[in-house]
Amino acid sequence: MSVEPFASGPRAGTLAVIAVPARMRATMLRRSLREHPGPAVAGLVGLLAAGWLIRYALHGDQHTLGLLAGAWVLGWIVLPLLLGGGRGQVRPAHLRLEPIGGVPAAMGLLAASAIGIGPAVSLVALAALPVHAARYGAVAVLVTACGAVLLWLLGLIGSAIALEVVGHAGGPTGALLTGIFTGTAMGVAGSLWAVFPWVSVLLVAAPQEVVRGMAYVPSGWPITAVTGPTGQGVRVMATLVGIVVLCAAAYLMLVRRVITTGVPFRPRGTTAASPPGDGRSQRGWREWMPAATRAVAGRELRAWTRHPLRLQYLAFAVVYGALLAGLPLLSDVDLLLPWAGPLAVLGAAAMSAGLVGLDGTALWLPLTSPGGERAEVRGRALAWLVLVTPIGVLLAIAGVLLAPDVDPLAALSTLPALLGAGAAVPVWVSLLRVRPVADPRHPTSADNPTDIVSVLVATAAGLLAAAPVLALVIWGPSEVAPLLPLVGLFSGAAAWRGGIWLADERLTRRGPDVLAAAGQRSRPPDTVLPLTWDAQWYRENKSTAWALGLLTAGWIPVIPQGVMPLAFGIDSGWIVAGHLSGSAHTAVGLAMVGLGVVMLLAGLVLWDRRPQPGGS
Amino acid sequence: MGTYARRVIPPALEIRSLVKTFAAHRAVDGIDLTVHPGTFHGIVGPNGAGKSTTIGMAVGLVTPDSGQIRILGHDALRDRGLTRALTGVLPDGLDFPERLTGAELLRYSAGLRGLNRAAATDRVAELIDVLGLAKGAGTPLADCSTGTRKKLGLAQALLHAPRLLVLDEPFEAVDPVSAATIRRVLRRFVAGGGTCVLSTHSMLLVEQMCDEVTVIHQGRVVAGGPVAEVAAGSSLEDRFVELVGAEASGSAGLDWLTEAR
Numbered sequence: 034m035s036v037e038p039f040a041s042g043p044r045a046g047t048l049a050v051i052a053v054p055a056r057m058r059a060t061m062l063r064r065s066l067r068e069h070p071g072p073a074v075a076g077l078v079g080l081l082a083a084g085w086l087i088r089y090a091l092h093g094d095q096h097t098l099g100l101l102a103g104a105w106v107l108g109w110i111v112l113p114l115l116l117g118g119g120r121g122q123v124r125p126a127h128l129r130l131e132p133i134g135g136v137p138a139a140m141g142l143l144a145a146s147a148i149g150i151g152p153a154v155s156l157v158a159l160a161a162l163p164v165h166a167a168r169y170g171a172v173a174v175l176v177t178a179c180g181a182v183l184l185w186l187l188g189l190i191g192s193a194i195a196l197e198v199v200g201h202a203g204g205p206t207g208a209l210l211t212g213i214f215t216g217t218a219m220g221v222a223g224s225l226w227a228v229f230p231w232v233s234v235l236l237v238a239a240p241q242e243v244v245r246g247m248a249y250v251p252s253g254w255p256i257t258a259v260t261g262p263t264g265q266g267v268r269v270m271a272t273l274v275g276i277v278v279l280c281a282a283a284y285l286m287l288v289r290r291v292i293t294t295g296v297p298f299r300p301r302g303t304t305a306a307s308p309p310g311d312g313r314s315q316r317g318w319r320e321w322m323p324a325a326t327r328a329v330a331g332r333e334l335r336a337w338t339r340h341p342l343r344l345q346y347l348a349f350a351v352v353y354g355a356l357l358a359g360l361p362l363l364s365d366v367d368l369l370l371p372w373a374g375p376l377a378v379l380g381a382a383a384m385s386a387g388l389v390g391l392d393g394t395a396l397w398l399p400l401t402s403p404g405g406e407r408a409e410v411r412g413r414a415l416a417w418l419v420l421v422t423p424i425g426v427l428l429a430i431a432g433v434l435l436a437p438d439v440d441p442l443a444a445l446s447t448l449p450a451l452l453g454a455g456a457a458v459p460v461w462v463s464l465l466r467v468r469p470v471a472d473p474r475h476p477t478s479a480d481n482p483t484d485i486v487s488v489l490v491a492t493a494a495g496l497l498a499a500a501p502v503l504a505l506v507i508w509g510p511s512e513v514a515p516l517l518p519l520v521g522l523f524s525g526a527a528a529w530r531g532g533i534w535l536a537d538e539r540l541t542r543r544g545p546d547v548l549a550a551a552g553q554r555s556r557p558p559d560t561v562l563p564l565t566w567d568a569q570w571y572r573e574n575k576s577t578a579w580a581l582g583l584l585t586a587g588w589i590p591v592i593p594q595g596v597m598p599l600a601f602g603i604d605s606g607w608i609v610a611g612h613l614s615g616s617a618h619t620a621v622g623l624a625m626v627g628l629g630v631v632m633l634l635a636g637l638v639l640w641d642r643r644p645q646p647g648g649s
Numbered sequence: 650m651g652t653y654a655r656r657v658i659p660p661a662l663e664i665r666s667l668v669k670t671f672a673a674h675r676a677v678d679g680i681d682l683t684v685h686p687g688t689f690h691g692i693v694g695p696n697g698a699g700k701s702t703t704i705g706m707a708v709g710l711v712t713p714d715s716g717q718i719r720i721l722g723h724d725a726l727r728d729r730g731l732t733r734a735l736t737g738v739l740p741d742g743l744d745f746p747e748r749l750t751g752a753e754l755l756r757y758s759a760g761l762r763g764l765n766r767a768a769a770t771d772r773v774a775e776l777i778d779v780l781g782l783a784k785g786a787g788t789p790l791a792d793c794s795t796g797t798r799k800k801l802g803l804a805q806a807l808l809h810a811p812r813l814l815v816l817d818e819p820f821e822a823v824d825p826v827s828a829a830t831i832r833r834v835l836r837r838f839v840a841g842g843g844t845c846v847l848s849t850h851s852m853l854l855v856e857q858m859c860d861e862v863t864v865i866h867q868g869r870v871v872a873g874g875p876v877a878e879v880a881a882g883s884s885l886e887d888r889f890v891e892l893v894g895a896e897a898s899g900s901a902g903l904d905w906l907t908e909a910r
Contacts, residue, residue, distance in 0.1 A: 328760020332746050332753075339748040339789070393744030397710055398805075401738045402761040403730040473744045474791040545705075545712040552743075 050133055051141040054123045058145035061123070076150035083158035089236070090161035095260065096239035098165055099253030102181075105158050106188040106252060109151060110195050111214050122146065125197065125291035135289030139281075142288060146193045152185070159185050162255050173259035176270065180255020183273045187251065190280040197287055207477070208341035212348025216380075219349070220356025224363075231363040251276060322415070325404060329412020330419070337420050342391055342476050350380030351424060358432055371441035374429025375448050379495045381421045382455030386487035388413070389463040393473030394552045396544070406540040410460055410533055418456040425452060443506045446517035447499045453525025454498035457532025459491040464539045467550035486637050498528035576639045583636030591629030598622045659722030661686040661813045661844035662707060667716030669702050676702045677713075678868035684846050684861070686721070686812075689839055691855035691876070692848040694865035695893050700848040701741060703865065704817050707846075708738045720813060734762075737806035739799070741817035741848070747791035751782055751801045754790060758805040769808075776804040779834065781827060795822035803831060807838070814838065816847040820854060832858060852886040866893045 066073055086105070090098055123145040128138050146152070159181040166177035198206075221228055235243065247253035254273055258266035322330065337343050354377025358369040369376075389396065399405030425448055433441045468482040502521045505513050540547060571578045598610040599622040610621040662684040669677040677699045684690040694700045705711035707718055709729055718725040720732040745754060752773060759769035777786045782804065785797040793801065803819055814835070820828050835858070839845050849855060855862050856876060862885070863873040871892050872879045880888045 324763050324765075325761045328757045331760070332749060332757045335753065336746065336748045392746060395744045395746045397738075397740055397743045398746070398758060399761060400710060401708055401733055401736070402758075403733045403763070405733070405761055408761060474747050545710055548710060 047137050050137045051144055054128070054138075054141035054145035055148055057127075058123050058148045062149055072150050076154055079150070079154035080157065083154055083161075086158050086161040087164050090165035093165070093236065094238050095165065095256050096244045096247045096253060097235055098161060099247050099250065099256055100235075100239065100243060102159060102162060102184065103250050103252030105155065106184055106191070109155050109188040110191040111210065113151070113192060113196055122196065125288045129292050131292075133292070135285055135292065138292055139285045139288040143189060143193060143281075143284070146189055151192075152189060155188055156185055166256060166259050169259050176259050176266070177255040180258060180270060180273060183270075183277050184252055184255065186277050187273075187280060190277070190284050194280065194284050194287060197291075205339070205341060205344050208344040209348045212345035213352050215345075216349040216352030217356060220353045220360060223353075223357050224360035227361040227364040227366060323408065325399075325402065325408030326411045326415065329399065329408050330416040331412075333413055333416030334420065336392075337416065340391060340476075342470070342481060343388070345481070346384035347381060347420075347424075350384050351377050351428070353377070353380045355428060358428075367436040368439055370432035370436035371429060371439055371444035372447075373432040374425040374427070375444055375451050375499070377428050378421055378425040378448065378451045378455055379492060381417075381424070382451065382459055382495050383488045383492045384483070385417060385455070385459040386462045386491035387466070387468050387483050388459070389547070390468040390482050390551060391470050391473065391476065392551070393469055393554075394548055395473070396548050396551060400544045400548060406544060407537060410536040410540060413460045414456040414529070414533060414536075417459070418452060421455065422452055442514060442517055443502065446502045446506075446521035448521065449518070450498040450502055450521045450524035450528065451495045454495045454528035454532065455491070457529045457536065458494035459487075459532075461532050461536035461539060462487045462490050462494075464536055464547050467547055469551050469554055471554055489637065494528065494532070498524045500524075576642060580636045580639035583632045584640065587629045587632035587636055589629065590625040590632070595622050595626035595629060599626070658686050659719070660684055661688075661721055662690075662815075662846060663717075663719040664703070664707065665717040667703065667706060667718065668714045669699075669706060669711060670714055675868055677706070680716075680865065680868070680870055682863055682870065682873070684813075684844060686844050687839060687842055688844055688860040689835070689858050690844070690846045691859035691862040692846065692865060693850070693852065693855060693862060693889060698865045698893075699868040700865055701817055704815055704846070704848055705740065708736060708740075708815050709733065710738075710740060710743075734809075735812045737809065737811035737814045739802040739806045739814075739816040739819055741821070745790045745798065745801070748789060750785075750787055750789055751793065751797070751804075752777065752786040754801055755786075755805055755808060758808055762809040764809060772808055773804075776807065780804055780830060796824055796827060799823050800827060800831070803834075807834070812843055814843060814845045814847075816845065818849060819847055820849065820851065852884070852889055856880075856885050864889060864892050 086098075086101060089101070123142060125138065125142060128142070131138075133141070160178075162181040162184075163174045163178040166173040234240070239247070248257070251273055254269040258270050261269075337347065354375075355373050357376050358371075358373035361367070361369050396409070399409040402408070429441070429445060429448055432444070433439075466484055466487045468484045468487070470476045470482045499521075501524050502517055505517060505520060594608055594610065598608050599619065610618050610625065613621055660683045662682065664680055664682040667677055667680045667682075668675070680699070680703055682692075682703070692700050692703070702711055706713045706716075707720070707725065709725065709732075713726075721735050723732050723735070725732040746757065749757060755773040755776065756769060759773065764772070777783060780800045780803065782797065782800055785793050785801055788797075790798060790801070799819060799821060800823065803816070806814060806816065819831065823831065835845055847859075859876055861874060862876050862879050864871050864879065872888075876885065879885065883891075
């Protein structure tokens with residue numbers, strides 16, 4: 034790195050010392066931008082969003098603008114945690130061996146944090162606040178500009194604290210936050226049809242409940258300071274300054290702790306574990322299980338409550354399922370509420386399709402114990418069932434209670450089918466496609482090894498198990514309705530048995546191969562896709578190009594040509610099934626779904642077989 | 650162990666014509682190895698010689714391309730369940746269930762081995778005490794030092810009182826006090842009729858502990874037998890360097906390091 038080392042001794046001026054981390058960061062950023070166009074593209078997208086926010090500020094609602102500014106700052110703090118944003122940052126630990134005090138180190142690190150595309154784009158976005166205040170005069174612009182800078186500092190310091198405390202600790206807090214955030218993002222993305230109308234209303238004028246709430250949100254204060262009474266303005270700005278100072282003090286303590294003691298901050302509970310005991314807590318209901326299966330199930334349940342990535346997966350599944358079922362309420366649609374449980378269970382199954390890889394090579398223990406393979410498979414499946422069943426049932430009950438007018442029979446009958454498949458099939462999938470995490474001892478959310486093919490297979494297995502119930506609900510006579518729970522139970526039991534059999538076969542016959550795959554920590558380099566048209570690249574990477582084409586185009590027959598006319602009765606001009614009626618309408622819709630699934634599967638197979646860069 | 654006993658009691662570990670190839674690299678190239686019951690047997694070799702692969706195949710963690718493996722007279726490739734019950738294993742460089750504490754690992758291991766709860770509780774407590782694992786017992790494995798992990802690995806290998814112990818680098822990163830404790834435990838185990846096979850880079854350890862030694866180089870056995878015979882009158886370290894055909898460098902160059910300041 035072409036950065037001068039720290040000048041040692043008392044001669045080094047404080048300012049020069051502060052500037053060194055910033056120069057380090059600038060060098061790292063330059064190199065990063067040369068090697069990967071991703072941050073520059075993200076910056077461009079961010080600038081477009083910031084431009085839209087400024088445009089909205091010209092004529093938009095004051096409270097909605099405050100809400101959007103707050104969402105922006107919150108995103109700045111949280112998003113780097115999800116995207117491995119710690120990489121390429123100068124961290125307190127980097128200064129541990131340097132002769133530098135806590136205050137200059139903290140200032141230097143914050144100066145370094147301020148250098149980057151994210152902070153620059155955020156500053157532009159927050160300029161929307163003084164732009165909005167321009168209608169109230171020059172003083173208002175000045176006051177809101179100060180408020181915007183304070184919000185920017187809050188984002189900068191908050192992001193630095195979050196990365197150090199949560200992002201690097203890899204503890205439960207970070208994992209849960211990441212799971213909740215990604216689950217929310219995916220849940221909102223999956224419910225856009227319901228969210229959009231609500232957002233449209235919000236953009237015109239914030240509803241009263243939002244107005245009331247914004248009185249307590251700092252991002253609303255800079256504008257409140259110029260629109261409210263004089264005394265209130267001074268008070269809210271002083272409070273904002275106080276919050277920024279408090280955050281700065283917290284960051285200073287954090288930096289001082291790292292550079293003086295060498296111990297990175299670790300939230301309580303990340304290393305806490307029960308003291309050695311006699312294991313009596315395991316007695317009771319699990320006594321009926323074989324001891325080896327019980328041992329594996331106990332290990333798994335402990336791992337579910339302690340492993341950051343597992344916690345993240347579980348939080349994601351619960352939030353995703355709940356939002357997919359609940360967000361339609363924004364458009365007064367309560368039809369999906371009883372499905373919150375089944376959707377969360379399906380999400381949990383999908384997210385469990387790579388669990389073996391999270392444990393590294395720990396499989397050697399069952400592989401050196403008599404009958405260890407069977408115990409491993411059954412213990413994993415049982416622990417999942419014990420953990421997810423109450424979640425699924427509680428969410429389903431909550432959904433039923435919140436939507437008393439909706440018939441819950443289909444959702445409740447599907448639940449056991451999804452539970453049976455979700456417990457067993459992902460065990461087989463994760464033994465089949467082992468994607469080891471880079472560091473099984475201290476994984477972080479950035480190391481998430483989730484494999485999309487495994488996720489899709491586990492999801493498909495759940496849907497397959499639920500298919501008999503769904504088919505009877507859609508096409509069956511109404512007389513079979515009382516039998517639906519039994520059909521669901523039977524499907525779940527069959528899926529469980531099938532998944533266990535497949536996993537048993539895999540681990541018993543190919544245990545050493547699975548172990549070897551779990552030990553392959555060095556990932557092949559990622560396929561770099563050209564961001565502009567590059568004929569040479571497409572000629573040399575035909576299978577990758579085909580895979581991309583199929584994975585992109587395959588959704589068209591599945592969603593707009595298949596699911597939309599079949600499930601929602603949407604039949605606009607370009608939808609083929611829309612020009613037909615009766616059974617021809619259904620048949621064409623189903624054929625479109627089938628065609629799309631084949632295209633997507635072919636795309637996945639080709640993607641999986643794409644030539645690895647630098648590989649032989 | 651007398652000649653008569655060796656004749657009637659099957660070898661604790663018997664390997665014949667074992668072969669394993671990874672891609673184009675033949676890691677193990679027709680190894681033959683016999684470990685007599687009630688003995689300490691050392692397996693030594695330079696890095697990449699095939700020691701860990703051989704041990705991995707012996708305990709079922711690596712699938713051999715060809716060859717036979719018998720443990721206490723039983724075919725290890727066919728009667729896997731039986732031979733696993735007779736064997737305790739400490740592999741090198743493999744992960745543990747990292748979210749468990751040391752004590753939880755031992756209880757988990759006891760459960761896998763089907764030990765009844767009372768026996769498991771007593772044995773876990775005793776192993777924690779004898780091996781000095783009180784701190785590691787309450788710490789998640791992910792946060793344990795390499796030495797503590799080795800000791801916990803050894804404890805789980807001993808937990809079900811196996812007849813054959815197969816240990817890969819058992820003393821790596823273990824402090825001298827703990828190493829002395831482990832040596833005493835292993836000696837008691839062998840004195841009680843158990844057999845211990847250990848792979849190591851420490852020739853001193855082999856000279857101190859082992860009855861017999863096998864030297865592996867480039868996937869083949871280049872010497873084997875009682876330690877004194879293999880050493881052939883010199884130190885085992887010098888003999889080892891000679892057997893693997895390496896030249897111990899370090900006596901030339903680096904003059905600047907010894908110049909007077």
